[in-house]
Amino acid sequence: MLYIGIDLGTSAVKLLLMDETGRIHNVVSREYPLFFPHPGWSEQNPEDWFEQTLAGLEELVSGADRDKVAGISFGGQMHGLVILDENDAVIRPAILWNDGRTVKETDYLNQEIGRDRLSEYTANIAFAGFTAPKLLWVRDNEPENFARIRRIMLPKDYLCYRLSGTFATDLSDASGMLLLDVKNRRWSKEMLEICGVTEDQLPQLFESYEKVGTLKPELAKRLGLPEAVVIAAGAGDNAAAAVGTGTVGDGRCNISLGTSGTIFISSRQFRVDSNNALHSFDHADGTYHLMGCMLSAASCNKWWMDDILATKDYAGEQADITKLGENHVFFLPYLMGERSPWNDPMARATFTGITMDTTRADLTQAVLEGVCFATRDMYEIARSLGVHVDRTKICGGGAKSPLWRRMIANILNIKVDVPACEEGPGMGGAMLAMVADGVYATVEDAANAIVKVRETEEPDPELVAKYEERYRQFRTLYPALKPVFQEIAK
Template sequence: MYLGLDLGTSSLKAVVTDAQGGLVATESVNLQTHSPQPLWVEQDPEAWWQATVAVVRQLSAKIDLHDIRAIGLAGHMHGAVLLDAKGQVIRPCILWNDGRSAAECEQLEASLADFRQRSGNVAMPGFTAPKLLWVKNHEPDAFARTKTVLLPKDYLRYRLTGRYVSEMSDAAGTLWLNPGKRDWDDALLAATGLGREHMPSLIEGSRVSGPLSDDAAAALGLNAVPVAGGAGDNAAGALGVGVTRPGQGFISLGTSGVYFVVSEAHKSAPEHTVHAFCHCLPGRWHQMSVMLSAASSLEWWARLQQVDVATLLAEVENASKTSTEVIFLPYLTGERTPHNDPLARAQFFGMTSRTARADMTLALLEGVAFSIADGEAALLAAGTPLDDISLIGGGARSPRWRQIIADVLQRPLHFREGGEVGPGLGAARLAQLCITGDSPEQIDSVCPPPAIVETHLPDAGKAEYYRQRLELYRKLYQHTAPLNALFTQED
């Protein structure tokens, strides 16, 4: 059996598969984020390790842990874990959806004329490099103590193996990697005041990063099995639904919303705010658009209404809502593609005395779909081929939401078995590949697309309705964006 650990923003998930790729068991432990100031989002890395111990103990009630042959890792990207010379955490991890470093993004791009050519991406506050520059500018003592910088899942690897190792798909999201060369870039590192000595070593996600240490094996009740390089959450999610070949892609409705498409080479398109990263498989890359609040928007709305998500979705179904006057902008934590605007604010617009909660919920589902449409437009402008698109993530469990997205995009979308498991399944598959080898034949064998549960065909009769709604959605952002900085100043 193979264990995949997926370090998400809101929970740590464990997925166990058998040698045939079948799902054996899953468990999860919730995690908390902290926002001590406006635009700040942080987590305590120690909580990740405690969650790992807890989730493996939960698994022990279902399976014999000694049957685990290897471990794969997936995790939310771009986070900054700072370690001192003794390997101790210096400050809380600054997460991917933290927006404090907009000024540092400008500073980075101004420092190198070819910054975007080297990194393949536009500098955004979510990425790791501007976070470190922010620490250098605002917390110089912490920066001076920093000996090693790790990404979140790679900090888990350090706790599992005692080794500082990363892999290509996650490292590509730091802005310190040259994705075309699949190596750290000295000039990009120097622009942040760092060097290779601050970076973990690099391997491919399907290779062995090291064995489980004796201490970690004892804490978890596992044998000293190998730990695979793993992947950033999106690349791992791609493996989970068999997205390994150029033109294949998926839309993920997780905490964030991601539109991910495999490419045969590194194809940067920073002018379209499209991310161009390495895939977690050797010799493969991908392009990606990202919205920061997808399923988390629905969870926020449910929490505000003091009901669960299922209740809100049932209200929409029971009301037989097919349209609403309300428009929702899902910018709860700013936005990346296409706006690159950490100050963007969420809002409901168009409410009247007739508006019911079901109208607002439907508007939220549509608003996330419109943001995905913005991402698709950016990908198409970048010349990305979109041939075979699946839906994954917790939000994809809603058939109504899946159909709305298909109707907005006017594109067939496949919902596959295990799509809600997401990156954890991809991590387990990488664990298997680090044992079996990662030849193209093995990749095809270990990472097939799961069976299609349902294909959502677009309703052509709704194309014009959603075209007009999308146009209004875009105008609403354009007209209100100048006000967002005023709100931030008042926080």
């Protein structure tokens, strides 16, 4: 049988067709626009997601035996706010995960409601990208829109609703809304009251691998697919990517170098970082995970290559980087502010340490290393909780760079396993559909059967020692510059 994974990203939707052995039959990608109506704002039109997904599905199955398609599921960009009225019309453009407009609302939640209460209700504190602050922003700035809200959903759940007609979300994605009681896997009544919404405005909660419905008959006819195609709830992009890299079970780690960067550690035990610098979320396998998220990761390199150096020769620019652990230039990768561990939307990217002998390669190296150092910041918090990780999987566009993988291995001093097939959230979504269809009994069974490792990057003790000193220096930069960031943001 065949299964479809839909990865709803920030710049494109990527669709994958895979059989139950893990063999990929086709991959299709469709782009859509991203809008920045004001500095620090980030929006998209949900209808663009749906139109491009349908077009992508038609292309994906065009050469396949369509009668064998048995399931569809999702991985999707997290935290975005999609609101529909009583006629199921989208009320306003979706406010995305990397939107920074909710500074006032985030401060209100953290300072007036209080971090301790938020952590008690949801296991997390407010971050500017989370969904609850966005709801408060709409309530305070667009009251006429807030009054029209009938359904509140996350980006991938809009696709699920359009494809199946079921108003649903999964627990991993819902964990990032600041509306979910993560420990008890239910909506937080206290948070709903704080945000002025009711439970009937929110989707029904499912585990990621559960069936929520089947494909709408009219869409099945249009696509030439069986009406019995199972639709599974899916997962937030990081949880779906973790499934696709086999990061399920206890104590396994995945690092994603995508538009944003994450470190994701699966756990059967519910844990909360006392400073809430890491997110404590439900996992797509029915357990829990800790996750740190930096807002700009591979997007830092894309910005540097495309916008500043005006080149697409990413590999060529990295070829001149030979002196690892010896760079005198540092880069703070806070192009969109920062979430983990600083929770500071006013943080900004900087180059520090430039001298007359600084080269183009030095600056490129600093960008790559800055992302790795920021990943190390998140890793250190997990270690402080007693989490022991000695190896990690790696995924995302940045993971295709052997140099970047080597930096990660040596800056974090852990083994880095490269999956044989790196298709991230789309692959995880297809695997979740398999579990929903009964091909595998559990998500862990699916991961053990399908996910293989192609190669492993081992840390070099000499290079680890050099990077340890560089990391110590990197750690001093943000605290020193924080007052400057606050001043220039006025």
